[in-house]
Amino acid sequence: MRSNRPAVAVAVALCGTLALAACGGGGPSTAAGKLSNDKVVLGLLNDQSGVYKDLSGPNSKVAIEMAIADYKAKYGAKAVAKTIEIVTADHQNKPDIANTKAQEMYDRQNVDVILDVPTSSAALAVATQAKAKKKLFIDITAATTALTGKSCNKYTFHWAYDSYMLAHGTGATVVNNGGKKWSIVYPDYAFGQDMTKAFTTAVKDAGGTVDQSIPTPFPNDNFATFITKAGSTNPQVIGIMAAGGDLINFVKQFNQAGMRDKATLAVGLMFITDIHSLGVDQFAGTTFTDAWYWNLDAQNKAWADRFKAKTNTRPSFAHAANYSAAYQYLEAVQRAGTDSSDAVVKELEGKKLNDVFLHNGLVRAADHRVLHDAYLAQVKTQGEVKEDWDYEKILTTIPADKAFGPVSAACKM
């Protein structure tokens, strides 16, 4: 780990001393006494069976278990959190279910922090619960900037990415590389609309134009006509804001329509699992912004190897981010000496954090957006792939302070 070892050591020592002082050098359970229910409970709330299962889903539990193991290995007997449990629930990407499950986790299962929560509407529902119950929520897989905008609150953190990061990473860079004329195709629901807005702004700010943005039904199998329409203004770049199965449908039909020779394809949100499931050949040359890539450097690779040993697959950025969020949460509990929400928030706010996922990480105090390096990636061609899952060529590292948007005026903590 590349964490702040000296600072942490001091913090641990201090915590230990304080704990000893408080209990008059009492028994071995001194530290645990500061925990609610004598344990820390991490709640993983995500899609366990539907379209987002592979990109995060059950394997994120494995990632969180790795975080717990690393925390325990680091602190051993000095660990504040001696007993750490994980509870999981499937929110099926529905905001109403997410809302009920979050309530259940906070109230009945004594969960101290909820992690992950893909699907923006579901994430916003959980953020509202976090605020009401004064318990932590660290979102990983939802894209909406509303989590750090008008729905921001003291107990909610946004860890991995958002639509601003994707749009500015991909949109601005592609325009600067000469792709000035855009058409955008998007699924007509909150995520697609959000992404289209963000991309249109990013492209225009960089000096490009978006000649048309075409809404499509969601979900949708047949994109042939939409593709013809998107190509009718002779764009240099066609941006697609669909996710999951719709994205794959689109790309297959885009290639079949021979559009690849006429326009560059830019994908709004792509997970490595999408490339894996479509095959690298169909995506070759496509650019997108990634929050993390397993094969970027030795540190990432080593972590990905541990992950693979347990899951037999390579991690997506969501898996690494779940690890990071769980690990940094436990570190914050360690520093605070308690799992009391306010104390842990204080230990996270404004902190510079580094781990396998967070490169140059910083938890922005004003809105709880976690800043970190992001990457403009291009899908390799079949010939460049050296091993399974070796799909991405990192074109540029977008530094942490440039990767995310400024603090939104709509955020009132």
Place this chain on the structure above:
Amino acid sequence: MSAFVQYTLQGLAAGGFYALAALGLAVIFGVLGVVNFSHGACYMLGAVAAAVLLDLGMHFWVALAVVPILLFGVGVLMERLLVRWLLRLDPLYNFLLTFGLSLILVDLVKRRYGVSGLPYERPAGLEGQLHFGALALSTYQVFVCLFSFVICALVWLLLTKTRVGMIVRASTEDAERSRALGINVGRWVTPVFGFGIALAGLAGVMAAPFRAITADMGSNFVIILFAVVVIGGLGSILGAVVAGFLVGLVEAYGQAYAPTFAQVAIFVLMAAVVLFRPAGLFGREETA
């Protein structure tokens, strides 16, 4: 104008595929009176089987022949073990049975292959585009359309013009009298069901190169197929083919001129047909 023609061609190409995919549904209903809701799941099995076989080195063209045979086996098992016991009851029972079956099949595939899907390469010989003046269609789209048309025509001929087809139709339309004439009625139920499922599998293989191969790929698709079958007239093969093209066209025009309305348009068409011709465009009143 050329854009309009282009959309029309695309609609026809998509329609051919819908006709093929709905064909098995129409055969099973027309002949057995079973509303097979697992048709979407069987279509998905066809695509997944194609992807798995490709991984084992089996080419698209071979899969096109092998996968329907496998799915025929699946259909025979389904009929022998499950569907047959409910044939005498209200059709609703088999509808519920096949609905349940489709949920099981989808979840089994999810369990084994995950949700994000399987890769499939573009079949050799069908890459690229065909140009007609200013218009262009992908070669594969044209192939799907023509191939579907041929299969639909063959199935129609098989059921209406051959001796086997006539025996099959006689056994199911009037089992008593067919039996009296010395036809072994029960013998035909299993192969017909298997044949319908094999057609679903064939559509699945055709879908593999241009659609996402996921466990859920049939779940929404089957709804469109039901619309096709209802518009065409439940059980009518000619109806399914005509309605397939109609739905393809409606969808293409919808996508072009009222994008978010594209899918609704199909169901508006279906509602209109049901209102004014309850038996569907080519249905016989008694099957309605």
